[in-house]
Amino acid sequence: MRIVFLAPPGAGKGTQGALICQHYGIVQLSTGEILRKNKGDGTELGEKAKAYMDKGDLVPDDLMIEMIKTELDKEIYSKGYILDGFPRTVPQAEALDTILSNFNQNINAVIILKVNKEELIRRLSARRTCRTCGKTFHLIFDPPEKSNQCDNCGGELYQRIDDRPETILNRLKIFHDRTSPLINYYGKKGLVSTVKGTGKTSEVFERIEEILDPIKSEE
Ligand code: AMP
Numbered sequence: 001m002r003i004v005f006l007a008p009p010g011a012g013k014g015t016q017g018a019l020i021c022q023h024y025g026i027v028q029l030s031t032g033e034i035l036r037k038n039k040g041d042g043t044e045l046g047e048k049a050k051a052y053m054d055k056g057d058l059v060p061d062d063l064m065i066e067m068i069k070t071e072l073d074k075e076i077y078s079k080g081y082i083l084d085g086f087p088r089t090v091p092q093a094e095a096l097d098t099i100l101s102n103f104n105q106n107i108n109a110v111i112i113l114k115v116n117k118e119e120l121i122r123r124l125s126a127r128r129t130c131r132t133c134g135k136t137f138h139l140i141f142d143p144p145e146k147s148n149q150c151d152n153c154g155g156e157l158y159q160r161i162d163d164r165p166e167t168i169l170n171r172l173k174i175f176h177d178r179t180s181p182l183i184n185y186y187g188k189k190g191l192v193s194t195v196k197g198t199g200k201t202s203e204v205f206e207r208i209e210e211i212l213d214p215i216k217s218e219e
Helices: 013-024 031-041 044-055 061-072 090-102 117-125 165-179 181-187 201-218
Strands: 002-006 027-030 081-084 109-114 127-130 136-138 192-196
Touching: 002 013, 002 181, 013 027, 013 081, 013 201, 027 031, 027 061, 031 044, 031 061, 031 081, 044 061, 044 165, 061 090, 090 181, 109 181, 109 201, 117 127, 117 165, 165 181, 181 192, 192 201
Parallel strands: 002 081, 002 109, 027 081, 109 192
Antiparallel strands: 127 136
């Protein structure tokens, strides 16, 4: 099963993606996570991506397409995956189609998580992320037991530079201008399902299951 998650920052891609992977036995491929790791490790890719990421801008398509090509070649993705954060532009989606057709593969579903702008801002500005395992918390709705420490692995929690208020609005605008045209791109292929992204985590996941269960049973 190969799934694309197409949702604005803060809609819950990370949280729901983890649940999907656990339930369906597939792997989450988060381009944001990979870039953050590269940035932290000071690799050439990380150095190139840093300035764009810190402002909330998109990393150029050629870098992203090269990265996804290398990544999808890895054995861990052979049983299926969910793409979290890729593609984000039409050229990226076109490149993905080419990469997949070379493997004789295709995308089975594109899930859009719908959350309104006010809610996205509220979620992102109180989001804290674990430096070690990447798990996210919300200071009000899902606070960690000990402040600044991850419940999962004990790692240090921090506020991503791009979760600061001035950057959030830029990221939401970029999603609207550059990424939302993909809804039409995949809509024409009949792949899009829209899910209400608000409510309890378990409720959102049940809505996603309704879409993915039939796809899984066809495999
Ligand atoms: P995310 O964690 O998915 O919100 O990604 C964090 C940041 O990484 C984004 O704001 C972009 O700067 C960069 N990024 C992640 N995925 C992509 C992509 N597919 N295309 C361009 N930039 C990306």
